[in-house]
Amino acid sequence: MPQVKIIAKNFMDMVAALPAMKLDKLYDNTFICEAVLRSLPPLAKKYALQMLYIDVPVPVKSMEEWVLPDGFSKHRVAIDRLIQLRVFIENTDRKRETSYLLHPKFKSNLQKYLVYGGVLPREPMPSNITVRLPTLEELDAYALEQWECFLLQLISSSHAERLTNFSPSMMKVFQRGLLSQREKGPRLTESGFQFLLMDTNAQLWYIIREYISNSEDRGLDPADLISFLLELSFHATGEAYNINTLTEIQRSIIKDLADLGVVKLQQGRKESWFIPTKLATNLSVSLSDSSSRKQGLVVVETNFRMYAYSSSKLHCEILRLFSRVEYQLPNLIVGAITKESLYNAFENGITAEQASINMPLALESLLLFFFQSCRNIFFTSRSNILIGLKSSLVVGVPRFWMVWCLNFLYFLVYGFMGFTHLPQEGIGMIAPVN
């Protein structure tokens, strides 16, 4: 989903948008250099690596000789990115020829990495002081629980059992763009729905990006925030680190991060420490790709009843967006897809092609079934065709969109799922009724 990748990559755009002096100061920190290198496109990584031990500027033409003609656009993208992040510095000499040189601090930091290997930003605490460290599974469960609680509060404050420590103004900042105010109360917008379908790392980066862009109003330097977050991603999951090693600013950030589930705070007799969870160490992985997929199981029957094997309140909320949830058992959510619930979904602007590309497996199958059944509901008889289209006019979804997206999904469903038991009426292209 191109839009998701743009949102996740925007963090590096934010880094690139910092003024040159701040960026140079950021490169004093080895971990930032490593994180920046890892976020580059693959070709740019190779260029940075091969320039590490070259002290003379390399002319542009020699760099271009490395690439085949059909790779030239990728070459341009890579070079532009390197220059944007000030990793490559351009100089033009008297003969008007440009050449590239690697940023000196960046170069020396990475040379150190090559010789000494990766090091940790700080030492973990000895185990005789840290008692009752949670196991990795407990830590993952904690992180997930915190994150879901935060998301629940984000999309519907009324349903959250436990409020996080974020102030209402902070929550409003996060909700900007995702929720819109309607007469009946705050409703999820199209981008809000997309946000919910992104995977956890991309969602986390979105929230952090909003947090950082808001930080200047609260008197924090964005560069400090960025460097601390990137440093956090190099810690080892499950190890305890002393809070005394953090600066004042970092200590205030850590409390907010604990609310998001990125770290877990624990208190000992004399010391207190923080434990990074998997969300923290995945921060730098997800800068260039989104690789984790949620696993779930949703079964939708042809009588439009739906069974979702999940115990998460968040999944319940998502399903409530386009279905009527009937029972909620400890590990099962039972619901039905009805005309009213579909009208609600269309009102929120949920269209077919958004949902079908690059989604978690369970929700994709769910939504494909959903739109197939939507087609079934509307087009099982001619009168219903009229009702369906008329009501689409009433609801405000353009007729063309409705027909187009249903046709598109009909092809998807028929081809993809290979069903042969679709009802006889309605097979073939659905033409608008004039």
Place this chain on the structure above:
Amino acid sequence: MASITSKLYSDDVSLLVVLLDTNPFLWSGENTTTNSLSFPKFLTHVFSFLNSILLLNQLNQVVVIATGLNSCDYIYDSSSSPTTVESLENGRMPALCSKLLQNLEEFLARDQELNKDESPPGIASSLLSGSLSLALCYIQKVFRSGPLHPQPRILCLQGSSDGPEQYVAIMNAIFSAQRSMVPIDACVIGAQHSAFLQQASYITGGVYLKPPQLDGLFQYLSTVFSTDLQSRSFLQLPKPVGVDFRASCFCHKKTIDMGYICSVCLSIFCKHHKKCSTCGSVFGQAHSSATTTSDRKRKTTES
């Protein structure tokens, strides 16, 4: 839904298996080319290169296999100790170096014990076929570990000459690498080109390079061999001028240019045989009537 599960990793996560040639005859200083590069210096180049691979992506993995005279073994696996990274307070060596060196020392001691009493003249060849097989076994294990796996490739750092007695085993390894779509790259640090490795890179789609200046080995490694497989299609990488396709015969293990081939299993022989030793098919009696043609076809084997 194949389209979703196939590309679960971003394109540039790679698993690099490095085959290090530890042949003592090669490194002992009798060979003029490697006089410019001693074994410790060679190892520093290799360590820096391994660190650079691990730097490029958090999920990259590196496995090192040592190719000895009589045996091969796994020396280092970067995924076996992910979180314990030692610090440098006391000037201790970084974890990668110390583990690797320790394992390498133990391997060399074991390899020397296996040495038979008769030492062959010249530089004996190292057991490339064994290490290629070890590499391919590891890669198969990675393939079967689940839907999420990095893209594997093999890099051979070889200096010893080819041993014709390993021809069959090496060709089998090359073809199985071709089937699993694992490219075999080769960086030759010895005096002469290696026909086996040229064929390996040609068949599997890897890169073959014989660096002219061994002092800058790291630069060659990081420029040519560090790119992931996806980006290689956009780069101009060194191509060998000509590939040496000579084979060894199955009966005497000598390198030959022309010989006899069994039409059933394609085994190569330098002299005429009555029966194929690989598949057991009996050759026809036509050779006696066609002695003139077979005389023309038969060529002296290279000694």
